[in-house]
Amino acid sequence: MTSPERFERRVITGFSNPTVKALRALREKKHRKAAGKFLAEGLRLLTDARECGHVPEVLVLSSKRDPHPLLTALETAVEAAGGEVIETSPDILSKITGKDNPQAVAGVFAEFDTSLGTLDRSSADIWLVAQALRDPGNLGTMLRTGDAIGAGGVILIDDCADPFSVEAVRASMGAVFTQKIARATWNEFEPWLRSAKGQLVAASLRDAQPYRGAPYAAPCFVMVGNESRGLPEEYETACDLRVQMPMKGRADSLNAAVAAAVLGYEVLAGLGNGQA
Amino acid sequence: MTSPERFERRVITGFSNPTVKALRALREKKHRKAAGKFLAEGLRLLTDARECGHVPEVLVLSSKRDPHPLLTALETAVEAAGGEVIETSPDILSKITGKDNPQAVAGVFAEFDTSLGTLDRSSADIWLVAQALRDPGNLGTMLRTGDAIGAGGVILIDDCADPFSVEAVRASMGAVFTQKIARATWNEFEPWLRSAKGQLVAASLRDAQPYRGAPYAAPCFVMVGNESRGLPEEYETACDLRVQMPMKGRADSLNAAVAAAVLGYEVLAGLGNGQA
Incomplete structure (x- = not known):
């Protein structure tokens, strides 16, 4: 299903925002385990995920990103699946992913059943x-x-x-x-x-x-x-x-x-x- | 040549000791380049080095080490080559090598000619x-x-x-x-x-x-x-x-x-x- 408000998205500008803290915590195993979620970064990787049927629950976009049809496809898929799209600064993305030069996009996925x-x-x-x-x-x-x-x-x-x-x-x-x-x-x-x-x-x-x-x-x-x-x-x-x-x-x-x-x-x- | 004072060695106990600082600096490329030296850790690795003709200029031993004939062989080789043997605490060794559980021994080697x-x-x-x-x-x-x-x-x-x-x-x-x-x-x-x-x-x-x-x-x-x-x-x-x-x-x-x-x-x- 597609949502009518697909271009409304939450913009986060503060490092101490609870969502930023929760995303950042996914770098630690105990928090991943508690949340049952994990982080993945990069347009190519997230596109591979989408094409294999894995759509992120939360999509985090950098405010400094170039437009790209694959990015639009990702946003559409996330919103269609009832997920959330967040926009934030490169600095905050860097803090979330722990990478000095963060990719323009990251996603939060539910962990798979690994039995x-x-x-x-x-x-x-x-x-x-x-x-x-x-x-x-x-x-x-x-x-x-x-x-x-x-x-x-x-x-x-x-x-x-x-x-x-x-x-x-x-x-x-x-x-x-x-x-x-x-x-x-x-x-x-x-x-x-x-x-x-x-x-x-x-x-x-x-x-x-x-x-x-x-x-x-x-x-x-x-x-x-x-x-x-x-x-x-x-x-x-x-x-x-x-x-x-x-x-x-x-x-x-x-x-x-x-x-x-x-x-x-x-x-x-x-x-x-x-x-x- | 063997040195008569082979079992005299310097014991370093302070984190701020200049030798500790100099050794620790070898974790950074610019300091390695300036000094023309690098660090390697572990008895097995240092033994491989010795058997291939590479004897460290400085051998750093943990005060908490088990005696081992290969360790003795290393010490002998370093002293015979006019190098220095230093003894220090596991904490300081950890600081030098940047590893939480440091090996009991590390060595400083001259960089090789890489032309x-x-x-x-x-x-x-x-x-x-x-x-x-x-x-x-x-x-x-x-x-x-x-x-x-x-x-x-x-x-x-x-x-x-x-x-x-x-x-x-x-x-x-x-x-x-x-x-x-x-x-x-x-x-x-x-x-x-x-x-x-x-x-x-x-x-x-x-x-x-x-x-x-x-x-x-x-x-x-x-x-x-x-x-x-x-x-x-x-x-x-x-x-x-x-x-x-x-x-x-x-x-x-x-x-x-x-x-x-x-x-x-x-x-x-x-x-x-x-x-x-």
Whole structure:
């Protein structure tokens, strides 16, 4: 439904405005959790969200913005959905998003349901799995890689960074809206995985075969572990396939998001889908 | 040479001590540049450095550290090289490194010569090239990946993040000491590249062939561009080979460090060296 008063909007000019404080608080996990909402910035990212069916509940526009048809489309969508459009200064937007040079637009979204039950494993050949991943940038980068390799989503095992943090959303470059996200403990994940067809693969040094040309099978769940400790031995043992990437230098591991990507692209190729 | 007074060391207890201030200042680029020095933390990283011939000029130890033979080896090496060993509190170490839970040891190193002339391209089959890379974490991750794929080093083109920043050194996981690092403008790099054998390869959307199985040749220079803008068209045109990775989703690019890694591992495999 479209609203007749679509060009009426609230203008906020004060840093101490309660709405500004509430939006800014969404940078902190406890406030996100309490509100069930998160922030995303930028016209491109918000357009990706809209085109994937995610319309912000609140749209915050900078008073210093250039007109753009995609911005108009966003405003229309928000108002049609009964959301609110707010206009404010670049300084206040900067305070809300914590970025020195803020984008001209930000949105507040309701957090998605991230239970395992929301995943339809038959919808994609590849799923990424992160265990105790602590860095929100790595998590966002995994979401972005997931989008690129056509993964269905990213499953977060045990105590991971928050996929709805500003840093993760930013690093995801919009993939937070295109990838399914589920959160579970290992004790929830393993029975769910084994309840249907699915191959669990990890990059590992234990009893591993070369990652290149390994017998990957769809749906393939590609798992990487915590940045410092890697995967617990029990989880590696539970894998159907353990593979290793060459390590030619002094280091014995890759950055977690890099490992997920190198392995993810190899799985994509192995499943016969690896050419552009 | 070993010094007879090897177990005499300076103990610093005050936050306002000039040495603490000078060390802390190394977190800022202008001070690093003025001093020609940088900071690195952690026993493992400092041990990697020592084993690669890089001994810190100043070694800073936490008063709350556990004894460790590698720590003793570090102290011995620093004193033998005429460097200084300082002991201080965890709080002051935290202030120096900017990390809440500081490692028990940090070192101050002289910056390396990063001129192109220091590179011996025949020493490795793969070299990574970053153009205008702005994120120090991405830069450090590329160094780490370079180590893993047996690259010779990372060449930084145009205005890149500082490889000696605390963030880059940390993300490199020690590879800042194992990889050669060179900094140059494009106008310096291109003639240097063409002065001898070398294949320049970029991930690109322009007139590109599938990255998988492309005709890579050593020494292969794998180039990625700026996080927002990618590579300038002129630089892409100058490449011997443009390749693309599949992009199955909405996004049209990968994180820069991820792109370097996926492509770097493919080049490693293409050069017949890709198995663990």
